[in-house]
Amino acid sequence: MVTTMNRVVATGLQHYFLPMNGSLPGWRLTLIVASLLAIQPLQAQTDEIQVYTGELETPGKANLTVHANYTPDGRTVAGFPGAVVPQGSLNGAFEWAYGVTHWFEAGTYLPVYTLTRDQKLELDGVKLRALFAVPHAETRSFFYGVNFELSFNSKHWDESRYGGEIRPIVGTRAGPWDLIVNPILDTSFDGFSRLDFAPSLRLAYNRSPAFALAVEHYADFGQIGHLDSRAKQEHNLFAVADYARKLFDVEAGIGFGLTAASDKLVLKTIVSHTF
Numbered sequence: 001m002v003t004t005m006n007r008v009v010a011t012g013l014q015h016y017f018l019p020m021n022g023s024l025p026g027w028r029l030t031l032i033v034a035s036l037l038a039i040q041p042l043q044a045q046t047d048e049i050q051v052y053t054g055e056l057e058t059p060g061k062a063n064l065t066v067h068a069n070y071t072p073d074g075r076t077v078a079g080f081p082g083a084v085v086p087q088g089s090l091n092g093a094f095e096w097a098y099g100v101t102h103w104f105e106a107g108t109y110l111p112v113y114t115l116t117r118d119q120k121l122e123l124d125g126v127k128l129r130a131l132f133a134v135p136h137a138e139t140r141s142f143f144y145g146v147n148f149e150l151s152f153n154s155k156h157w158d159e160s161r162y163g164g165e166i167r168p169i170v171g172t173r174a175g176p177w178d179l180i181v182n183p184i185l186d187t188s189f190d191g192f193s194r195l196d197f198a199p200s201l202r203l204a205y206n207r208s209p210a211f212a213l214a215v216e217h218y219a220d221f222g223q224i225g226h227l228d229s230r231a232k233q234e235h236n237l238f239a240v241a242d243y244a245r246k247l248f249d250v251e252a253g254i255g256f257g258l259t260a261a262s263d264k265l266v267l268k269t270i271v272s273h274t275f
Contacts, residue, residue, distance in 0.1 A: 046069070046091075047067060047069070047091055047092055047093040047109065047112045047113075047124065048067050048092075048093060048095070048109075049067070049069055049218065049238070049253070049255070049266070049268045050067070050251075050270060051180055051182055051200045051201065051202035051216055052131070052145070052147055052167060052169050052180075052182055053137065053138070053169070053171065053178070053180055053202075054133040054134065054137030054138075054143045054144065054145040054169045054171060054180075055133070055137055055138050056099055056102070056103070056104070056105040056131065056133055056135075056137070057097050057098065057099035057105050057274065058099045058274070059099040059100065059101055059102060060099060061098070061099050061274055061275065062096070062097065062098050062099075062274070062275045063096070063097040063098075063099075063272060063273065063274045063275070064094065064095070064096055064097075064272065064273055064275070065094075065095040065097070065270060065271070065272040066092065066093075066094055066095075066270070066271045066272070067092035067093045067094075067095060067268075067269075067270055068090060068091075068092040068268070068269045068270075069090070069091055069092055069266060069267070069268045069269075070089075070090045070266070070267045070268075071086045071087055071088065071089055071090075071263050071265070071266050071267075072087075072088070072265050072266075072267065073087065073263070073264040073265035074086035074087040074088075074089075074257075074263030074264060074265070074266065075087060075263055080159050082155060082156050083156055083157070084114050084116055084122065084156060084157070085116070085117060086263055087117060087263075088116075088117030089114055089115065089116050089117050090114070090115040091112075091113065091114040091115070091124070092112075092113060093109040093110075093111070093112045093113065093127070094109065094110060094111060094113075095107060095108075095109050096108050096109075096110065097131075102135040102136070103132060103133060103134065103135050104130070104131070104132055105130075105131040105133075106129070106130055106131075107128075107129045107130075107131065108126065108127065108128050108129070109126060109127035109129070109151075110126045110127075111123050111124070111125075111126065112124040112125045112126065112127065112151075112157070114157070122154070122156060122157075123154060124153065124154050124156070124157035125151055125152050125153040125154050125157055125158075126151070126152050127149050127150065127151040127152070128149065128150045128151075129147060129148065129149040129150075130147070130148045131145065131146075131147045131148075132145055132146055132147075133145025133146075133169060137171070140173065141172060141173050141174065142171070142172050142173075143169075143170075143171050143172075143173075144168075144169055144170050144171070145168075145169040146166065146167065146168050146169060147165070147166075147167040147169065148164070148165070148166060148167075149164060149165040149167070150162070150163075150164050151163040151164065151165075158188075160188035160189075160190070162188070162189060163186065163187065163188050163189075164186070164187045164188075164189065165184060165185070165186050165187070166184070166185045166187075167182050167184045167185075168182065168183050168184075169181075169182055170183075176205055176206045176207065177203070177204070177205060177206075178202070178203070178204040178206065178212075178214075179201075179202070179203050179204075180201070180202045180204075181199065181200075181201050182199060182200045182201070183197075183199045184197070184198045184199055184200065185197060185198075185224075186198055191225075192224075192225075193223065193224065193225025193226075194223050194225060195223065195224050195225075196220065196221075196222065196223055196224075197220075197221045197222070197223075197224050197227070198218075198219065198220040198221070199219055199221075200216065200217065200218045200219070201216065201217045202214050202215070202216045202240075203215050203216075204240075204242075209244070210243065210244045210245070211241075211242065211243055211244070212241070212242040213239075213240070213241055213242075214239075214240040214241075214242065215237065215238070215239060215240070216237070216238040216240055216253065216255075217235070217236070217237055217238075218234070218235075218236045218238070218255075219233065219234060219235050219236075220233060220234040221233050228261075230259065231259060231260055231261065232259075232261050233259055233261060234257075234259060234261050234262045235257070235258040235259050235262055236255045236256065236257055236258065236262050236263070236266065237255065237256050237258060238253040238254065238255040238256075238266075238268070239253060239254055239255075240252070240253035241253070247273060248271060248272060248273045249270075249271070249272045249273075250269070250270070250271050250272075251268075251269065251270040251271075252267075252268070252269050252270075253267070253268045253269075254266075254267055254268075255267070255268065
């Protein structure tokens, strides 16, 4: 997973077998091969559209965050045979977290889910995560951390049954403004050169301690050993609003695809509660 945005990546290319009997004209073979090479890789969906800020749950406290992402206008072809078609689907996760120390938070995504455009509920898998960050990042002018994830995927969610994520967190704060970058690397444990580079960025204006407006950018450049061309990359720009209450926090955003490989319109909500 792509994520994007915290992503799960899968190729949409399939194997083709051509009769090589010597009677096939050279120009026709060239045309077929060129057509196949021109096919753009199709990306799977993501369960979490979020920039990590380095904030940790209070030690000894538990938290539940519910992610929900709806694609009203997106890709109409599955990323691989049997995969979920993005357009008209709702996907997300129930994210459970526990503050272990002032610098370490443990969590799990259970379940990761999809409600398909055919109104079929799919269980997409489960993820484990470990988030490390400088204590009290929300009060610092410069802050940093790193998040590690291990995922176990259903066959319809990712062609790889196992996946992982390394998400560095680097941010700076000046007055009411925050700038945070997550240069994410996703892996299916199939080699360093096949690490997928899917960075995200957030620029936020904190109008008050309880309300913020932000612009977020999510990208997927493909494998670091062979980056995708511009047309094949995913780039999504989100307008986001955050609102904090005593019992819950809510984030809502609307995202627009900037490339042909991106879903044109995505809506996201994130609701969290600390127990």
